[in-house]
Amino acid sequence: MKAIVVTDQAAGTAGMKLVERPEPQPSINDVVVQVCASGFVNTELGWPSTWTDRLDRDRTPSIPGHELAGVVTALGYGTTGLSVGQRVFGLTDWSRDGTLAEYAAVEARNLAPLPGDVDFTVGASLPISGLTAWQGLVVHGRVRVGQRVIAHGAAGAVGSMVTQLAREFGAYVIGTGRAADRQSALDFGANEFVDLDNEVLEDVGQVDLVFDLIGGDIGKRSARLVRAGGTLVSIVGPSEARPADGVAIDFVVESDRAQLGEIVQRVRDGRLRTNIGTVASLDDAVSAFNPTERRSGKTIIHVRP
Amino acid sequence: MKAIVVTDQAAGTAGMKLVERPEPEVAINDVVVQVHASGFTSGELTWPSTWTDRLGRDRTPVIPGQELAGVVTALGYGTRGLSVGQRVFGLTDSYRGGTLAEYVAIEARNLAPLPGDVDFTVGASVAMPGLTAWQGLVEHGRLQAGQSVLVHGAAGAVGSMVTQLARELGAYVIGSGRAADRQKALDFGGQEFVDLENDVLEDVGGVDLVFDVIGGDIGMRSARLIRVGGKLVTIAGPTEARPADGLTIDFVVLPDRAQLSEIIQRVRAGRLRTNIGNVSTLNEAVAAFNPTKRINGKTIIRVRP
Numbered sequence: 001m002k003a004i005v006v007t008d009q010a011a012g013t014a015g016m017k018l019v020e021r022p023e024p025q026p027s028i029n030d031v032v033v034q035v036c037a038s039g040f041v042n043t044e045l046g047w048p049s050t051w052t053d054r055l056d057r058d059r060t061p062s063i064p065g066h067e068l069a070g071v072v073t074a075l076g077y078g079t080t081g082l083s084v085g086q087r088v089f090g091l092t093d094w095s096r097d098g099t100l101a102e103y104a105a106v107e108a109r110n111l112a113p114l115p116g117d118v119d120f121t122v123g124a125s126l127p128i129s130g131l132t133a134w135q136g137l138v139v140h141g142r143v144r145v146g147q148r149v150i151a152h153g154a155a156g157a158v159g160s161m162v163t164q165l166a167r168e169f170g171a172y173v174i175g176t177g178r179a180a181d182r183q184s185a186l187d188f189g190a191n192e193f194v195d196l197d198n199e200v201l202e203d204v205g206q207v208d209l210v211f212d213l214i215g216g217d218i219g220k221r222s223a224r225l226v227r228a229g230g231t232l233v234s235i236v237g238p239s240e241a242r243p244a245d246g247v248a249i250d251f252v253v254e255s256d257r258a259q260l261g262e263i264v265q266r267v268r269d270g271r272l273r274t275n276i277g278t279v280a281s282l283d284d285a286v287s288a289f290n291p292t293e294r295r296s297g298k299t300i301i302h303v304r305p
Numbered sequence: 306m307k308a309i310v311v312t313d314q315a316a317g318t319a320g321m322k323l324v325e326r327p328e329p330e331v332a333i334n335d336v337v338v339q340v341h342a343s344g345f346t347s348g349e350l351t352w353p354s355t356w357t358d359r360l361g362r363d364r365t366p367v368i369p370g371q372e373l374a375g376v377v378t379a380l381g382y383g384t385r386g387l388s389v390g391q392r393v394f395g396l397t398d399s400y401r402g403g404t405l406a407e408y409v410a411i412e413a414r415n416l417a418p419l420p421g422d423v424d425f426t427v428g429a430s431v432a433m434p435g436l437t438a439w440q441g442l443v444e445h446g447r448l449q450a451g452q453s454v455l456v457h458g459a460a461g462a463v464g465s466m467v468t469q470l471a472r473e474l475g476a477y478v479i480g481s482g483r484a485a486d487r488q489k490a491l492d493f494g495g496q497e498f499v500d501l502e503n504d505v506l507e508d509v510g511g512v513d514l515v516f517d518v519i520g521g522d523i524g525m526r527s528a529r530l531i532r533v534g535g536k537l538v539t540i541a542g543p544t545e546a547r548p549a550d551g552l553t554i555d556f557v558v559l560p561d562r563a564q565l566s567e568i569i570q571r572v573r574a575g576r577l578r579t580n581i582g583n584v585s586t587l588n589e590a591v592a593a594f595n596p597t598k599r600i601n602g603k604t605i606i607r608v609r610p
Contacts, residue, residue, distance in 0.1 A: 027359040028352075028399055028557050049331070052360060054332040054401065054410070077543075078557025080445060094333055094358060105359070109559060140385060237382075254414065258419025269366050 001254055003101035004285055006059035009051055013042065013289045016100075018282065021063065024097060024105035026076035026113045031108050033088060033220035036304045037124035038099035049094035065100035065301070066092045069123030079108050087114040089123035089264070091131060099124075100285060102303060112260035115218060115268060122267060125157070125274045125298050130263035132162035132253040135231040136211050137169065140249045145170030147208035150222060151190065155181035157298040158235070160188045160275045167191075174204050176218075184296070188273070201225070215239055223248065240253035241287055276300055308406035309590050310366040317350055318594045319452060319515075324601070325585065327568040329403060329410035335536055336413050338393060341425035343404035344372030345397035345594060346433060346462075352400035359440060370404030370606075371397045374428030384413050394428035394569070395559065396436060397562040404429075405590060409609045417565035420573055427572060430579045430603050431466070435568035437558045438466035440510045441516055441538045442474065445554040450475025452513035456495070460486035462603045465493040465580040473576055479509055481523075489601065493578070506530070517541055526555070581605055 004020040026032045044064055053059045067236045069089035072082050082088060090111035094099055097105070110275050114123045137143045153159035154175025166173045167189040175181075175190030182193045191303055201221055208230045210222040215236035223232050226243035234241075234250040243246045266272040278299025280288035285301045310328040331337050349355050349369055357523040358364050372396035377387050387393060395416035403409040419428045432570045442448045454471045458464035459480025471478050472494040479485075480495035488499045501508055506526055515527040520541030528537050531548035539546075547553050569578040582602030585593035590606045 025361060027361075028354050029559055049333050053360075054330070054335070055358070055364065059360070078555065080554060082555045164579075212352070245483040249385065250383065251385045254334055 001102040002282055003063045004065070004282070006045065006050065006064055007060045007062075009045065012045055016064070016286045016289060018286060019061075021101065023103050026074050026105050027081070028077045029108055030076035030105050031072045031078050031079055031082055031088075031111065031253065032074040032103055032105050033068060033070040033111070033305070034073045034303070035068050035099050035102060035104055036070040036120035037068070038065045038301050039124050039128060039298060039304060040065040040100060040301070041128055042289075044094070047094060047194070054095050055088075061099050063097040063099075065098040066094060067124050067127040068092065068099035068104055068106075069120040070304075073103070076105075076108075082108050082111065082246050087116065087120075088112065089114040089127060090257070090260055091127040091253065100113055100282070101284075101302060106228060112253035112257045112264065115264060118264060118267060120299050121276065121279055121302055122265070122274055124300050125276050126263055126267065127255065127260065129157040129275075130272070131163045131259055132158050132235060132258065133165050134218060134259050134263060135251060136235065137162060137165055137209075140251055141209050141211070141231050141233045143169050143171055143174075143209055147171045148174065148206070150174045150204065150207050150210045150225070152176045152211060152222070153213045154185035154188065154190050154193065154295065155275075156213070158213055159211075160185075161272065163188045163190050167274070171181065171209070174207065175186075176201070183294070186274075209233065210243075212236060215241075222247075274298070279280055281305075306407040307585070307587055308368045309370070310368055310564060311350060312365045312367070313368070314356055316349065320348065321369070321591045323591060326406065326410050327368075329381060331379055331381040331410045332606035333382050334384050334413055335410045336377045336384055336387055336486050337379040337408055337410050337415070338375040338416070339371060339378045339609070340373050340375040340404055340407060340409055342374045343370045343427045343606050343608060344433060344603055345370045345405060345606070346372075347594070349402070350422050351486050352399060355402060357400070364400075368403040368406050369403050370406070371399060372429050372432045373397070373404040373409060374425040374432075375609075378408070381413075387413050387416065387418075392416065392421065392425075392585065394419040394432055395562070395565055396426075396432045396558070398560070399557070406586070407587075411471070414562060415560035416515060417569065420569060423569060423573060426581065426584060426605050426607060427579050428464075428569070430581050431568055431572055431577070432565065433558060434466040434603070435460045436561060436564055437463050437540060438470045438562045439568060440556060441540065442467060442470055442514070445556055446514050446516070446536050446538045448476055448514055451551045453477040453479065454514045455479045455512045455530065456516045457481045457523065457527070458518045459493065459495050459498065460536060460601055461518070462580050463490035463518055464491075464516075466577065466601075468493045468495050468575070469577050475573070476514075479512065481506070484514060486601065492581070514538065562597055573585070579603075
């Protein structure tokens with residue numbers, strides 16, 4: 001089958017190559033999915049899980065990309081709950097070969113049914129941004145009606161999900177980003193927007209929850225804005241940024257069938273919009289992931305026309 | 306750390322050796338558990354998942370054992386939901402195993418909290434049989450009050466769980482086994498017992514659900530006893546045995562935190578009893594798993610006294 005592989009961590013996305021790879025075999029409680037559309041996040045290539053397995057052994061050449069939407073084509077030994085031919089979407093294991101390929105083997109429990117009225121391209125854009133936003137706000141952040149939330153990168157893939165969900169849960173959302181992102185963030189439902197290059201973050205005052213995708217100096221300054229009892233939720237790793245009288249939680253997104261169901265229901269009824277910027281084919285994937293200019297929105301690879 | 310290893314599938318349990326191994330690597334969303342008690346299912350050494358990873362690559366030397374109870378000693382990158390020092394129990398991925406050792410790395414989502422009033426030995430002994438019984442009866446079998454169930458191996462680790470759970474769900478339970486198992490099966494709540502060597506299975510009449518752990522000819526004959534709309538649920542592998550007008554579902558047990566919690570709550574309340582045949586130490590484990598006479602019930606290794 002055709003697949004994108006990486007072999008050298010130092011090369012980053014520039015090292016991606018389109019090659020022929022054997023089709024994956026399903027293991028116990030796996031399914032094989034014929035990938036119709038897939039997503040990829042740049043940060044993957046910086047994680048050990050792209051290069052080694054859970055036993056810390058080299059696993060290159062590695063197929064990157066861990067979001068998919070497609071059709072089940074085979075069940076592993078003992079697999080129940082999904083049927084061959086069923087439309088599915090979800091997040092695959094970070095330590096296994098991924099979704100920038102024609103087929104992927106994935107544990108059935110990592111997938112949820114994809115409703116017939118949701119496009120594969122849309123389905124593939126949901127797992128990482130939707131699950132990250134859901135887990136950060138609901139599971140770890142415990143966002144409440146009336147709280148003030150800073151959503152960094154509010155026009156981006158994760159940030160726009162955080163913004164929309166936080167508004168739905170009754171929070172007041174302050175989005176951040178660059179000047180060019182302002183309108184987009186407001187369109188996603190941010191009540192206010194802070195241009196981090198030209199405005200002063202501290203002017204927003206105190207907040208209850210910060211959803212941090214940036215880290216570094218902005219992360220530390222954001223932590224100082226968190227009220228007593230509030231939470232800093234981060235996906236950029238353990239940080240020294242700690243609210244003086246609150247909690248800092250860093251996490252790595254995990255697949256969850258029930259949460260995927262919640263997210264796709266909201267897409268169907270219009271409460272969540274995706275933020276797809278570029279759609280490219282597998283043949284054009286390498287250049288799509290090595291853009292010459294900054295792209296807004298998510299890049300989705302449409303594997304099957 | 307001390308661990309039991311196997312290196313040769315053909316040698317079976319006789320090939321087990323107590324050796325020194327490095328402590329395990331902990332990956333994204335894993336925890337490390339200091340093992341207090343672990344269980345081993347004798348069939349494990351015949352499963353391909355014991356000898357290879359999900360890519361089909363050799364993973365010897367292998368530490369067997371998929372069931373455990375212990376204390377969390379470290380969190381993997383981004384792991385949330387469990388804390389260091391927390392008592393836990395659960396089931397590993399069948400391609401990782403590793404519980405016949407002092408420490409094991411395991412995905413956090415495969416574990417549930419172990420209540421303070423439940424002993425580690427009990428926790429380790431109920432994980433796999435409990436999940437198997439729950440998934441077979443509730444998830445796949447959809448057992449209803451008033452239905453009848455034929456439970457093979459009713460005095461064994463899985464069968465005694467199935468018997469107790471089926472009774473609690475309001476079903477009528479017919480257990481099967483050898484003559485020597487009769488009293489034990491009835492003590493676990495079976496309302497009738499069929500001695501497969503001396504009684505005629507078909508005398509049982511029609512049943513709504515068969516929970517099969519044996520397969521083969523008994524599986525085929527059992528399928529013919531199933532009433533219209535009933536089910537054959539089996540962990541003995543894919544089978545041609547099919548009820549004339551019902552469903553066959555074969556499955557492999559999956560770790561599930563919510564189900565583990567359901568099971569352990571019933572253990573605390575006295576509604577589910579364990580079926581422990583023998584408790585041994587890591588030093589005596591090899592002998593314990595190569596018994597000279599048949600042991601009824603589970604063998605648990607108490608890794609920490």
